Amino acid sequence: MRVWIEQDYCTGDALCEDLCPAVFEMGDDGLAHVKGQSAGLEDGLPAVSVPEDLEEVVREAEAQCAGECIHVGT
Numbered sequence: 738m739r740v741w742i743e744q745d746y747c748t749g750d751a752l753c754e755d756l757c758p759a760v761f762e763m764g765d766d767g768l769a770h771v772k773g774q775s776a777g778l779e780d781g782l783p784a785v786s787v788p789e790d791l792e793e794v795v796r797e798a799e800a801q802c803a804g805e806c807i808h809v810g811t
């Protein structure tokens with residue numbers, strides 16, 4: 738599974754980082770970014786691979802994201 742963030746819609750509430758700091762981190766720009774093993778670009782945005790044991794919590798972050806800007810795909 739891969740995950741990426743559409744920063745244009747990020748509210749900066751840091752919920753994703755709180756839920757899964759291994760995959761999400763807040764940047765100096767006040768917006769969330771993905772971290773970890775690069776898995777190319779998705780719609781021009783950097784995507785990372787999600788370790789299997791973190792897939793559930795990443796999906797939870799996707800579901801709870803206020804900006805609806807966390808995206809997951811294969």
Ligand code: SF4
Pocket residue numbers: 742746747748749750751752753754768769798801802803804805806807
């Ligand atoms: S949960 Fe969504 S809106 Fe909140 S910081 Fe993370 S990406 Fe941004």
